[in-house]
Each structure stands twice: as C-alpha cells, then as structure tokens.
Amino acid sequence: AQTVTQSQPEMSVQEAETVTLSCTYDTSESDYYLFWYKQPPSRQMILVIRQEAYKQQNATENRFSVNFQKAAKSFSLKISDSQLGDAAMYFCAYKGPFGNEKLTFGTGTRLTIIP
Amino acid sequence: GAGVSQSPSNKVTEKGKDVELRCDPISGHTALYWYRQSLGQGLEFLIYFQGNSAPDKSGLPSDRFSAERTGGSVSTLTIQRTQQEDSAVYLCASSQPGQGGMPQHFGDGTRLSIL
Numbered sequence: 319a320q321t322v323t324q325s326q327p328e329m330s331v332q333e334a335e336t337v338t339l340s341c342t343y344d345t346s347e348s349d350y351y352l353f354w355y356k357q358p359p360s361r362q363m364i365l366v367i368r369q370e371a372y373k374q375q376n377a378t379e380n381r382f383s384v385n386f387q388k389a390a391k392s393f394s395l396k397i398s399d400s401q402l403g404d405a406a407m408y409f410c411a412y413k414g415p416f417g418n419e420k421l422t423f424g425t426g427t428r429l430t431i432i433p
Numbered sequence: 434g435a436g437v438s439q440s441p442s443n444k445v446t447e448k449g450k451d452v453e454l455r456c457d458p459i460s461g462h463t464a465l466y467w468y469r470q471s472l473g474q475g476l477e478f479l480i481y482f483q484g485n486s487a488p489d490k491s492g493l494p495s496d497r498f499s500a501e502r503t504g505g506s507v508s509t510l511t512i513q514r515t516q517q518e519d520s521a522v523y524l525c526a527s528s529q530p531g532q533g534g535m536p537q538h539f540g541d542g543t544r545l546s547i548l
Contacts, residue, residue, distance in 0.1 A: 322475075351534030361522060363476075363539035370534060409475055413534050419464060419483065420492065421537060423475035 320345045322412050324424035331400045332432045338385075339395045339427045341410030347371075349415040352386065352393045357407040357426070366408070369393065397429075405431045435459075437540035439525050445546045446515060454510040454543045458527030465508050466526040466537060467500055476524060482508065484530075512545075520547045 321344045331337035343352070354366040369377045369386050376384050381398045397404055410424040438457040446452055458465050463484045468476040478492040482502045493499070497515075502508040512519055522544050526537035 353536065355539075361524075361542045361544075363524065363526070365536045365538070368534065368536055411476075419481050419528075420466065420478040420489065421468075421476070422478070423468075425473075425475045 320347075320412050320414065320422045322410055322422050322424040324410055324427050326427045327425070328428045328430070330430040330432055331397075333400055333402060335400055336396060336398045337400055337429065339397075339408050339410075339429070341393045341395070341424055343391050343393065343410070343412050343422075345391070345412065345414070347414050351413040352384075353411040353413070353421070354382070354384070354393075354395045355409045355411060355423075356404075357409060358405075363409070367395065400431050402431050402433065405429055437525055437527050437538055439523075439540035439543050441543055442541065443544045443546070445548065447548050448517060449514055451511065451513045452515055452545065454512075454523050454525075454545070456508045456510070456525030456527075456540060458506065458508070458525070459538055461529065462527035462538070463505065463530045464528045464535070464537075465502055466528075467508070467510050468524045468526065469494075470522040470524060470542070472521070479510070479523075515545075515547045517547045520545055 350371045352369045355363045385394045407426045409426045411421040440455045465482045467479040480500045481489040497513045500510045522542040524542040526539045528535040528537045
C-alpha cells in the first residue's frame with residue numbers, strides 16, 4: 319500500500335522569508351501524481367500545486383514550487399515570500415495511475431507565519 | 434454552484450443514532466469522493482464514485498457506513514448506529530473526467546460530533 323509521510327508536524331517562518339515543507343512517499347508504481355493541499359481554519363482543502371511523476375520538470379505556481387526527486391521518493395514544497403495568508407495546514411497527497419483514483423494523504427504540517 | 438457543497442456544516446447527534454451527510458458536486462464533475470478527517474489527522478479515503486461504474490468502497494471502515502449517488506450527481510453518506518469514534522470531519526470532493534490525475538476539489542466538510 320502507498321504511504322505518505324510528512325515528518326514536520328509544525329513549521330514557522332518569518333513573513334517574506336522562504337520555507338520548505340517536506341514529504342516522502344512509498345510506491346511501487348512508476349506512473350502517479352503528487353499534490354500539495356492547503357487547509358486553512360475554514361476546513362476547505364485548497365489545491366496548491368500538482369506534479370505528474372513522468373515529468374522531470376518541477377511544478378511551479380507563483381510563489382509555490384516543488385522539488386520532486388523521483389528516485390528518492392521525495393516531494394517538498396517551497397513557499398517563497400511567505401505571506402500571512404499562507405498560514406494553514408499543508409497536506410501532501412499521492413494518487414496512483416489511472417484507475418486508482420483515491421488520494422492518500424500525509425498527516426500534515428501546520429505552518430505559522432510570524433509577522 | 435461554483436464549488437462542492439456539503440450539508441449540514443455541523444451535526445451533533447447521540448450515540449446509536451443514524452446520520453446522513455449530503456454532497457453536491459461541481460456541475461460536470463463525474464467523479465465524487467468521500468474522505469474522513471479525524472482530529473489532528475490527515476484525510477482517510479472512504480468511497481469513490483465514477484459515472485455509472487460500481488463505486489470503490491474499499492475505504493469504508495465498517496458495514497455501518499454506506500453511500501449512494503443518485504442520478505450521477507448528489508451523494509449521501511449514511512452512518513448507522515453511530516459510535517463516538519465516528520466523530521470527525523467528513524469531506525466530499527469531486528473531479529472532472531480524465532486520465533491525467535485530475536485534481537479533486539473539496540467542499541467545506543461536515544463536522545460530525547457523537548455525544
């Protein structure tokens with residue numbers, strides 16, 4: 319079974335600085351997808367960024383980028399120029415190849431932004 | 434509507450009662466998912482519907498849990514004879530059809546409290 323591990327229960331960063339959240343996963347598949355979701359206190363899970371395993375290029379969405387290391391099964395999220403609105407729980411998630419549609423989530427990292 | 438809609442937002446009930454949670458997916462999204470988030474935990478997959486195919490029920494924790502999706506749109510998650518360990522936030526998500534790891538869009542969830 320696939321597993322997703324987030325080893326940092328909590329992280330904090332000064333406003334405008336850069337922070338990296340770690341995620342590792344375990345799978346025997348070669349084709350899969352990885353996601354980072356943000357969950358503010360409102361409870362809604364918001365998609366931050368998505369990476370296809372067959373793509374070597376790291377995904378980027380504005381201030382958010384990933385470092386995808388397929389051989390190491392690592393998928394970290396870098397947030398640049400941190401803003402107060404970035405404060406939330408961040409979840410890393412794995413989805414297998416087509417036909418295996420469920421997401422497997424890590425336990426999350428609570429990110430605090432220090433003004 | 435613009436997003437996934439879930440109702441009720443909060444539900445408090447006594448142990449042993451049955452509860453029904455509702456999810457209205459984004460229009461045009463053929464895939465619908467239910468997840469459970471216990472306090473301080475990541476999301477746990479429960480069930481997945483795709484079009485007219487048989488649902489993937491592999492995540493349902495016991496036979497007290499069931500779900501249906503009528504007309505390929507609205508879904509209802511039913512928990513019979515509720516137990517205190519059923520207390521959690523129940524999140525629904527939907528996604529567009531596709532083979533490319535289509536991102537799941539989440540609702541705000543239903544917080545279920547069993548007294």
